[in-house]
Amino acid sequence: MPDTDLLRERGLRVTAPRLAVLDALSGRGHLDADEVLGHVRATLPSVSVQAVYDVLHALTGAGLLRRIEPAGHPARYERRVGDNHHHVVCRGCGAVDDVDCVVGHAPCLVPSSTSGFAVESAEVTFWGLCPTCRQAG
Amino acid sequence: MPDTDLLRERGLRVTAPRLAVLDALSGRGHLDADEVLGHVRATLPSVSVQAVYDVLHALTGAGLLRRIEPAGHPARYERRVGDNHHHVVCRGCGAVDDVDCVVGHAPCLVPSSTSGFAVESAEVTFWGLCPTCRQAG
DNA sequence: GCCGATACTTGAACCATTCCAGAAAACATG
DNA sequence: CATGTTTTCTGGAATGGTTCAAGTATCGGC
Incomplete structure (x- = not known):
């Protein structure tokens, strides 16, 4: 399913930063907020740090992302959800x-x-x- | 074994803050740095925040304490070590x-x-x- | 195309923890 | 027990990841 539909399905608005975050995490898995920001800015240079945090929060809350917080390291995010690996x-x-x-x-x-x-x-x-x-x- | 001997056994100097930290965690388990500081200051009011962090580090490194870092919460420490619970x-x-x-x-x-x-x-x-x-x- | 709700920008604040320099204490030695 | 060396403690400032706040822009139902 296209990311656009995934977002709508969960009642989330479709915005460029959200699509960019999902794209950044596609196939690359386990990026931290800063790495996500880097990938997002490659196509959307003006996206703010807080936008990335907001998006990561929203997508995690909607079950589209999973958040991993290894002790002593910044949080990382991945798209693989729902299988409790x-x-x-x-x-x-x-x-x-x-x-x-x-x-x-x-x-x-x-x-x-x-x-x-x-x-x-x-x-x-x-x-x-x-x-x-x-x-x- | 008395805490004094435990410290010496690991090649650590015996100091009042270290004994106080060990005492604070005795039987109370799972305190965060701030709670440890509170207990320590009950008997040693002048102990600094950094002293507590230093001591927790030293004791954890020596295997006398175990550090737990639950996602989204400050680190906690416990005396129960070596049994992989x-x-x-x-x-x-x-x-x-x-x-x-x-x-x-x-x-x-x-x-x-x-x-x-x-x-x-x-x-x-x-x-x-x-x-x-x-x-x- | 308009309007209300939601998302984004900028900028500042937060909190647990760490870094730094200097003063104080521990303990091996004489 | 006096001394010197090394480690530890104090006080103050800084860090880094993350969040809060106020205002502006954007999304999408009507």
């Missing part, structure tokens, strides 16, 4: 990649005792070193 | 509680495909509502 984060450079599914020990995904919390979701983040940082030592 | 975070107030890990050692989960990353640990965070926030609606 997981992520590997490089503890060197903060690079993020997708992990389709998790193997083994299901009990770890169902909390044993919830201390009265009403648990809604489980988030799994793997930490390690990306190929580049591994070589750099 | 997980956490439930309240998406209302940010309160954190422990969730025991069935496996016990890291990583308790393994990604299906690692995209060339050398994975070292898996972090599981459960999101939900704490009893208080649940009542508040």
Whole structure:
């Protein structure tokens, strides 16, 4: 479905900055706000920092983007939504990649005792070193 | 083991602020830097904000504290280390509680495909509502 | 094409955290 | 216990990612 229709479907107005943000994240996944801004400005040089934050917020709220916040790194955004996949984060450079599914020990995904919390979701983040940082030592 | 010995064992100097931070986190778990500062100043009123951050860093680096960084909330610290347990975070107030890990050692989960990353640990965070926030609606 | 609601621009503020330089304290040594 | 070296603490300023506020431009139903 074209991005234009995706936006309308969620009751969001179609604007150039929104289309540009969606385009910036297409196929490139896991960009932070600053990187998104860079891509957007390649075609729309006058877009403001806040516009990008507003758009990222709106699209995330509408379920068109997913926000990832790895500890110690700025938030990143991706278009892959709705499938609850997981992520590997490089503890060197903060690079993020997708992990389709998790193997083994299901009990770890169902909390044993919830201390009265009403648990809604489980988030799994793997930490390690990306190929580049591994070589750099 | 007394905190004094714990510090020396890791080659860390024994100072009043460090003992106070360890004491503040004893049995109270999951405090953020500001809360730690509050407890520390109850006995050492002149301790600076930066001293608390320095101490939290030093103790975390030495493996005496574990740092938790729930997305969208300031970092929290706890004394329970070395057992790879997980956490439930309240998406209302940010309160954190422990969730025991069935496996016990890291990583308790393994990604299906690692995209060339050398994975070292898996972090599981459960999101939900704490009893208080649940009542508040 | 007009009008009201929504989105964008500019500019300033925010907060957790870090950086810096200098003063103070810890502890190995004599 | 006096000394010197090294680490840690104080105080103040700065940082960076993100958000708030007020006004202007744009979208899209009528």
